[in-house]
Amino acid sequence: MNELTTEIIAALAQKQDLDKVFRHHLEIAINQLLQTELAEFLGYERYSYAGINTGNNRNGNYERSFDTKYGQLNLTIPRDRNGRFENHTLPAYGRHSDNLETTVIQLYTKEITTAEIAELIEKMYGAHYSKATVSNMTKAVNEQVQAFQQRRLASQYAAIFLDATYLPLKRDTVQKEAVHIAIGIRPDGTKEVLNYQVAPTESTGIWTELLGTLIKQGVKDVLLFVADGLVGLDEGLNRHFPKAKRQRCLVHVGRNLMNKVRVKDRKAVISDFKQVHRAANREAAELKLNEFANNWHQTYPKLIKDLLKMPNLLTFMDFPPAIR
Numbered sequence: 001m002n003e004l005t006t007e008i009i010a011a012l013a014q015k016q017d018l019d020k021v022f023r024h025h026l027e028i029a030i031n032q033l034l035q036t037e038l039a040e041f042l043g044y045e046r047y048s049y050a051g052i053n054t055g056n057n058r059n060g061n062y063e064r065s066f067d068t069k070y071g072q073l074n075l076t077i078p079r080d081r082n083g084r085f086e087n088h089t090l091p092a093y094g095r096h097s098d099n100l101e102t103t104v105i106q107l108y109t110k111e112i113t114t115a116e117i118a119e120l121i122e123k124m125y126g127a128h129y130s131k132a133t134v135s136n137m138t139k140a141v142n143e144q145v146q147a148f149q150q151r152r153l154a155s156q157y158a159a160i161f162l163d164a165t166y167l168p169l170k171r172d173t174v175q176k177e178a179v180h181i182a183i184g185i186r187p188d189g190t191k192e193v194l195n196y197q198v199a200p201t202e203s204t205g206i207w208t209e210l211l212g213t214l215i216k217q218g219v220k221d222v223l224l225f226v227a228d229g230l231v232g233l234d235e236g237l238n239r240h241f242p243k244a245k246r247q248r249c250l251v252h253v254g255r256n257l258m259n260k261v262r263v264k265d266r267k268a269v270i271s272d273f274k275q276v277h278r279a280a281n282r283e284a285a286e287l288k289l290n291e292f293a294n295n296w297h298q299t300y301p302k303l304i305k306d307l308l309k310m311p312n313l314l315t316f317m318d319f320p321p322a323i324r
Contacts, residue, residue: 023070030066031076034087038078041085056082149195153217157184158323160194160214162227163249164202178202180210184219194219208236215240223323224316228252247315250277253307260303261296269296282317289314 039045042056059081066073079085161183166176178201182194195213199206207230222244227233229248237244254273261269272292279285289308297304307313316324 020071023068023073026068026070027073027075030073034075034078037087038080038085042080056080056084149213151217153184153194153214153219154186155218155220156187157219157222158187159185159224159226159247160222161185161249162207162225162230162233164230169198175200178206180206182210182214202230204235207233208239211236211240224319226316245315245318246312248310248312250313253310253313257303257307261300265299272296276314277316279317282314285314285317 035046038058042058043054046058057080059079061076061078064075064077066075077087162181164178164180167179168174169177178199180197180199180202182196183191184194185191195210195217197206197210197213222241224245224247225233225237225241226247226249229252234246237246250273254270257269257273258266272295276285276288276292279288293304293308
């Protein structure tokens with residue numbers, strides 16, 4: 001379950017359907033809840049010496065499907081030897097639920113207290129979950145999230161993409177906050193979400209802190225950082241990765257161009273601009289950039305002037321085609 005947050009971020013970044021991500025992690029989470037329930041019922045954890053001579057122990061599992069709004073879950077229901085255990089995570093003999101997935105997802109939210117979760121579950125299922133049980137569940141989840149954010153990373157990355165996106169988060173009220181995200185590409189082409197930081201707004205301090213965290217996780221050498229014109233990024237890179245080169249994200253540049261030209265010109269403008277980063281080498285890219293500027297300077301003089309002054313527009317052309 002420690003991959004839930006990263007998979008959601010990746011799915012959002014790639015504009016994929018989140019249902020598959022939630023279905024997979026709901027299945028894992030509910031199965032974990034069922035095992036936790038049995039441990040509470042028996043009074044000891046799996047493989048614990050405390051279970052010896054208690055008169056009851058685990059007795060395997062049976063499979064059961066369960067329908068949610070995210071699709072069908074394949075669940076493993078644990079049993080006790082004496083046949084007295086009845087779980088309260090799932091309704092008896094039920095095959096679907098309208099509220100269970102919402103409850104499980106809320107267990108991932110750090111800002112919900114143990115008492116609030118216990119109260120919520122009590123309203124839905126009755127007084128079957130103690131605060132201690134809920135505390136154990138949330139503690140396990142929080143530990144997994146912390147393990148993800150503190151895990152050891154590779155020492156070398158060909159490129160690291162940095163971006164901040166604003167998502168609605170619930171604290172006292174629902175407000176949009178900046179999720180600062182780092183996605184790395186290893187030399188073998190493997191892509192992974194490295195880490196993230198959440199803050200009310202995008203800031204120099206957060207980017208500097210996130211880059212410092214990557215170093216603590218073991219990142220040493222990065223050839224190229226790819227980002228939009230992020231607030232405070234240069235200061236953080238100069239402090240933590242002074243040797244790394246920087247590339248302005250051309251997807252963001254293209255979108256900004258689209259937003260600043262007339263609707264009737266958008267298709268032609270973006271088509272011309274794509275020729276710049278599709279060029280075979282730096283010389284060809286510079287030629288295409290000049291052609292683009294000549295084609296549109298008269299119609300959009302300020303836009304072209306700002307584009308030509310933009311730093312790190314063609315840095316990636318200094319690298320071999322395989323990295324590009």
